[in-house]
Amino acid sequence: MEQDKKLYTLLVFSENFAGLLNQVTAVFTRRQVNIESLNVSASSTQGVHKYTITCWSTEEQIDKITKQIEKKIDVLKADYFTDDELFIQEVGLYKLSTQIVLEQPDISRHIRKHGGRIVEVNPTYTIVSKKGMTDEIVSLYETLQEYNCVLQYARSGRIAVTKSPVEYLDRYLEERRKVYEAQQEKA
Amino acid sequence: MTTERITGAEALMRSLINEGVTTLFGYPGGAIMPVFDALYDHPTELNHILVRHEQAAAHAAQGYARVSGQVGVTLVTSGPGATNTITGIADAMMDSTPIVVICGQVGTAMLGTDAFQECDLVGVTQPISKWAYQIRRAEDVAWAVSRAFYIARSGRPGPVVLDFTKNAQTSYVDYTPQKIEFIRSYVPAPATDEVSVRQAAKLIDASRRPLVLVGQGVELGDAQAELRAFIEKADMPAGCTLLGLSALPSDHPLNMGMLGMHGSLATNVKTQQCDVLIAVGMRFDDRITGRLETYARQAKIIHFDIDPSEINKNVRVDVAVTGNCKDTLAAVTALLNDNEHTEWKESFREHAEKEDRIVIQPEIHPSEGPVKMGEAVRKVTELTDNKAVLVTDVGQNQMMAARYFKFTEKRSIVTSGGMGTMGFGLPAAIGATFGAPERTVCLFLGDGGLQMSIQELGTIMEQRCPVKIILLNNNYLGNVRQWQAMFFNHRYSFTPMMNPDYNMIASAYAIPNETVTEREQLEDAIRRMITTEGPYLLQIAVIEEGEVLPMCCPGNDVDDMLLEIK
Ligand SMILES: Cc1ncc(C[n+]2csc(CCOP(=O)(O)OP(=O)(O)O)c2C)c(N)n1
Ligand SMILES: [Mg+2]
Numbered sequence: 001m002e003q004d005k006k007l008y009t010l011l012v013f014s015e016n017f018a019g020l021l022n023q024v025t026a027v028f029t030r031r032q033v034n035i036e037s038l039n040v041s042a043s044s045t046q047g048v049h050k051y052t053i054t055c056w057s058t059e060e061q062i063d064k065i066t067k068q069i070e071k072k073i074d075v076l077k078a079d080y081f082t083d084d085e086l087f088i089q090e091v092g093l094y095k096l097s098t099q100i101v102l103e104q105p106d107i108s109r110h111i112r113k114h115g116g117r118i119v120e121v122n123p124t125y126t127i128v129s130k131k132g133m134t135d136e137i138v139s140l141y142e143t144l145q146e147y148n149c150v151l152q153y154a155r156s157g158r159i160a161v162t163k164s165p166v167e168y169l170d171r172y173l174e175e176r177r178k179v180y181e182a183q184q185e186k187a
Numbered sequence: 188m189t190t191e192r193i194t195g196a197e198a199l200m201r202s203l204i205n206e207g208v209t210t211l212f213g214y215p216g217g218a219i220m221p222v223f224d225a226l227y228d229h230p231t232e233l234n235h236i237l238v239r240h241e242q243a244a245a246h247a248a249q250g251y252a253r254v255s256g257q258v259g260v261t262l263v264t265s266g267p268g269a270t271n272t273i274t275g276i277a278d279a280m281m282d283s284t285p286i287v288v289i290c291g292q293v294g295t296a297m298l299g300t301d302a303f304q305e306c307d308l309v310g311v312t313q314p315i316s317k318w319a320y321q322i323r324r325a326e327d328v329a330w331a332v333s334r335a336f337y338i339a340r341s342g343r344p345g346p347v348v349l350d351f352t353k354n355a356q357t358s359y360v361d362y363t364p365q366k367i368e369f370i371r372s373y374v375p376a377p378a379t380d381e382v383s384v385r386q387a388a389k390l391i392d393a394s395r396r397p398l399v400l401v402g403q404g405v406e407l408g409d410a411q412a413e414l415r416a417f418i419e420k421a422d423m424p425a426g427c428t429l430l431g432l433s434a435l436p437s438d439h440p441l442n443m444g445m446l447g448m449h450g451s452l453a454t455n456v457k458t459q460q461c462d463v464l465i466a467v468g469m470r471f472d473d474r475i476t477g478r479l480e481t482y483a484r485q486a487k488i489i490h491f492d493i494d495p496s497e498i499n500k501n502v503r504v505d506v507a508v509t510g511n512c513k514d515t516l517a518a519v520t521a522l523l524n525d526n527e528h529t530e531w532k533e534s535f536r537e538h539a540e541k542e543d544r545i546v547i548q549p550e551i552h553p554s555e556g557p558v559k560m561g562e563a564v565r566k567v568t569e570l571t572d573n574k575a576v577l578v579t580d581v582g583q584n585q586m587m588a589a590r591y592f593k594f595t596e597k598r599s600i601v602t603s604g605g606m607g608t609m610g611f612g613l614p615a616a617i618g619a620t621f622g623a624p625e626r627t628v629c630l631f632l633g634d635g636g637l638q639m640s641i642q643e644l645g646t647i648m649e650q651r652c653p654v655k656i657i658l659l660n661n662n663y664l665g666n667v668r669q670w671q672a673m674f675f676n677h678r679y680s681f682t683p684m685m686n687p688d689y690n691m692i693a694s695a696y697a698i699p700n701e702t703v704t705e706r707e708q709l710e711d712a713i714r715r716m717i718t719t720e721g722p723y724l725l726q727i728a729v730i731e732e733g734e735v736l737p738m739c740c741p742g743n744d745v746d747d748m749l750l751e752i753k
Contacts, residue, residue: 015372019309021337026314060499067496073318073338076372176371183369 004058007036009086009160012051013043013076013169014068016045017022020074027068033057037090037134039157045169048076054158077172086160092137093154094128100149101126114140124153134158190363195325196225196356199289202332204232205364207258210621211235212247212614214254216264218291221356226262235413236621236650239642241268243614245275250618252279253601254576254626258339265374266304269350270311274608276346277315281605282430283407285344287335288312295323299625300350308350314534317345323352325360333367341476343408344376375494379510379518383462386506387489388522390463395640396531397423398454398461398486400446400475403430404468404493407506409434410513411597415469415517419725421526424535426454426604428469429589433599437573438650443535447475447584452546453538453750455739458483460534460612467491468512471501472605477745489516545750546736551591559660560587567629567657568592569714575627575655576601576619580636582613582666584659586592586735588631598623610639616654627717629655633687635664644696647722655716656698658726660731662686669734673752693724700724 014020021040028035036054043050055066062080070078098121101107111118111128114136120127130140135157144150161169191202199222203211213235215223226235234421237246241263248259263272279286294304309319316337322331328351335347366716391397407416411434418425418441426446427435435442444451446458455477456465464486469475490497490504491512498507508515533554550561566585568575573593578601579585585602594600601619603611631668637658647654668682693700699719703726704711716723737748 018321019313022310022315064496064500067498071494071496073370073373079724173371176374180369180371187368 005056006059006082007054008057009064009082009088009158010051010053010055010062010066010069010078010080011160011162012053012078014046014049014072015074015076016047016049017074020072021051023072024053024069024075027042027065028055031061031065033061033065037157039159041159043169045173047168056168067104077169079168080181081160081162085163087163088133088158088160089131089135090137090158091156092130092132092141094130094141094144094150096126096128096144096149097151098123099148100128104147104149106143107149110140110143116140128132164170190361190531192348192359193362194221194225194356195328195358196221198325198328198360198362199332199356200225200233201350201362204229205259205293206336207257207294209234210242210251211260211262212238212251212618213262214238214241214244214264214268215302216268216291218265219263219268219351219356220292221261221353222289222291222351230394235262236617236646238614238617239645240640242274242610243285243617243640245272245279245288246608246611246614247618248288249275249279249282249284249489249621250578250601250615252285252618253615254598254619256598257622258336259284259290259622261286262286263288264304264639265291265308266306267287269306269308270638271313272321272725273315274606276348276649278603278606278608278611280315280317280344282603283344284346285339286346287339287349288346289349292321292350292352295352296354298352304691308348308679312348312583312638316348319348320352321352325355325358328355329362331365333365334551336371337367337370340371343375344509349366356679376511377495377509379508379515379656381505383508383524384518387508387514387519390487390489390506390517391421391423391738392524392526394463395462396462396527397421397528398457398464399423400423400464400466400469401425401427401431401434401471402467403428403434404429404491404512405434406598408468408511408513410511410516411515413520415439417520417523420520421523421533422528423465424457424528424532424713426450426458426520426581428472428475429602430600430604431469432589433594433597436595437593440593442533443539444748445589447472448477449590449737451494451539452542452737452750453535455747455748456538459485459744461486463487463489465491467488467516468493470497476501477739477743477747480483481744490553491630513677515716519602524650535574542737542750558703559733560729561591562706563657563659563709563727563729564588564591564631564708565737566713569577570710570717571629573626575599575629576623578602578612578619578628578630580617580630581609581671581677582633582636583661583733583735584631584633584636584665587659609636612636613640613643613654613656616656617643617650617652619651621652628653629657629659631659632661633658633665634658634684637689641692644693644698648696648698651721653721656722656724658724659729660686660687660689660726660729661729663731665733666735668732672732672734673740689724689726698722700726702726702728704728
């Protein structure tokens with residue numbers, strides 16, 4: 001069972017109604033699937049919200065979850081993807097003790113090697129940010145931890161856009177617009 | 188379009204009338220008072236039925252909707268009034284029943300402050316409703332109401348909740364009627380894939396042992412005629428789910444009986460022998476399938492459904508024909524060859540005869556001992572020419588009514604299927620008398636279930652609702668007692684029950700009544716019940732420890748049915 005599980009990314013587009021996040025997450029809770037990460041943002045279509053959700057699941061399970069979510073009245077579209085179908089980005093933020101960073105030149109080397117970017121330095125702390133995939137961000141964190149220099153650490157939820165040349169949300173909205181117009185004409 | 192300046196409460200009245208509403212079931216209270224005040228001005232257009240408990244308002248709306256196909260409406264106050272409707276909302280969600288529940292809510296300024304009778308109803312009902320929405324401005328009333336009705340009745344129907352804040356009820360708005368019949372994020376019926384239609388027809392044509400499972404979707408899609416044409420053309424035997432029982436006349440030669448736990452032996456056995464299983468508007472509930480791992484493993488499965496999330500949910504299917512079954516059944520039928528499956532149909536007989544001999548005859552024609560539930564049900568259905576609406580509560584009474592009542596007309600069974608809600612029967616029957624005023628409404632319930640909504644005798648009294656209440660009194664929470672007997676070593680933990688004098692209670696509510704204890708009295712008593720105008724309570728003292736059989740015990744293969752308990 002565990003072996004069949006993969007990391008899936010669910011992209012959900014919804015109208016801007018209050019309480020939708022609850023409805024979306026409730027579908028996972030009911031099926032006893034944990035959400036690994038969750039990001040809510042605007043989408044390229046005005047007024048449409050985009051949820052990017054990752055979870056470990058079997059294909060059968062994620063398919064059922066996706067259908068249950070799409071069934072919600074105010075959800076426009078819900079689809080699940082594997083990593084190879086997406087451009088993915090996550091961000092890690094590391095707040096480090098400046099004193100330790102200065103004492104241990106290795107730290108700066110590691111940050112550069114991992115592709116981290118120093119975005120702020122003051123006598124008390126140093127802020128590093130790193131874009132990438134989960135494991136890369138976690139790997140830098142674990143490395144820094146060894147030097148006992150991390151004051152705070154945060155990792156963002158995943159954001160993703162599809163690799164496919166077809167803009168499926170636009171296509172859905174276009175289809176729906178046609179249905180609406182046909183309906184109006186009949187009336 | 189005309190515009191008029193009115194209150195949000197009055198806008199609700201106009202919007203309801205605009206949706207064709209004539210009947211509401213409700214109960215007033217502080218946060219919905221402006222609406223009840225507006226209601227006072229519409230005594231002819233809107234018939235409000237005052238129930239005695241808000242749960243009953245929801246169940247009555249369900250009963251109304253189930254027999255009429257129209258959206259049932261419930262109107263209650265905030266807080267406890269609203270939470271009292273929750274069982275009905277959840278029940279309607281499970282059984283795909285279109286109702287709109289309108290609840291009062293505290294003013295927007297007080298939201299989130301734990302104000303008197305404030306409850307986050309939208310939050311509470313979101314997981315158990317098709318849509319839940321809070322109306323915060325009078326300007327939104329027309330839109331929200333029209334949207335609510337559209338969502339409730341379209342596609343796979345279901346309950347919608349409107350949480351109506353007090354300030355939105357009292358503030359003024361330039362009202363313009365609205366009619367919503369399109370929501371871009373909501374596709375009521377998915378498109379039908381032509382390929383699946385052809386694949387289904389091909390599988391059916393090639394099938395030598397087809398079996399059709401008829402669900403409530405056939406009633407909801409008003410596809411009873413299409414279903415008949417479908418099964419008759421290919422000569423396919425069929426079984427019905429509990430909620431699908433009246434989608435196909437009981438005496439139709441291809442109707443082989445009910446499916447599932449207490450269904451008929453033949454349909455359940457044949458489920459494991461058919462080569463193509465064709466499910467129409469049903470959802471493979473565990474009470475239908477028995478053990479899933481072995482369910483119809485030998486068969487190719489075709490699933491007709493309007494709800495894409497039902498496809499492959501419990502049972503993996505070979506062909507999914509999505510869409511409204513009124514259209515999809517017709518489309519597949521058009522491609523089918525005429526066919527005959529005489530031998531296959533004949534093979535059902537052996538099991539039907541076995542069940543008849545061991546289970547049915549002793550139940551409906553017992554020679555001695557106390558009256559049995561089955562015989563009472565069969566008498567009532569016969570004496571109403573199999574034309575009545577059957578409403579049931581939950582328990583042994585429900586299963587016996589479902590097994591032995593017969594149907595000739597569509598939309599004739601009102602019962603709580605998915606939730607199995609005790610207390611559903613009495614209020615649902617009240618609703619049914621308003622939804623189908625020209626029909627006889629027969630309600631079977633138990634001594635437990637009657638007491639879960641016994642206060643509704645007050646509604647019946649006041650409205651003179653012509654509900655024929657048949658109380659099958661076994662002095663037990665019988666269904667649970669049966670399980671205790673079968674699976675818990677006869678340890679009757681809290682299932683024997685002391686009963687009041689139901690005749691006195693009925694008399695106190697001015698409901699004509701009598702009690703039958705002897706078989707010989709039964710027929711005359713039923714005749715008196717039917718010929719008496721208005722409500723009637725007929726108490727039948729039935730066998731105390733009767734068993735509902737046959738039974739596919741939980742976790743067993745569906746064809747593994749117990750016919751008798753030795
Ligand atoms: C609200 C609710 N509570 C509990 C149950 C569990 N339950 C199912 S059947 C039953 C017994 C019903 O007794 P009665 O109404 O007398 O009907 P009988 O089975 O005796 O015909 C019970 C307690 C239920 N289905 N619904
Ligand atoms: Mg009982």
